Amino acid sequence: MKIKIRKVNKNDDGVQVYFSTSYGSSFAQWVGELPKYGEVYDVELDVDDDLVWGVNILRRETKLLV
Structure with missing residues (x-):
């Protein structure tokens, strides 16, 4: 997955x-x-938790500015 560092x-x-x-x-x-900062990297992500909508996965109507 390609990510951009913010x-x-x-x-x-x-x-x-x-x-x-x-x-x-x-x-x-x-x-x-x-x-x-600002660079794009091709990374591999490991997720050790169960992902559950509404618990630890949330939809945002606006983008997060970091």
């Missing part, structure tokens, strides 16, 4: 990135070389 947070727990895709926006823990 924000990078580096802290004691690692690196968290906010990103957008053609499907929407989200954030995730980043593993690997520090990504660059």
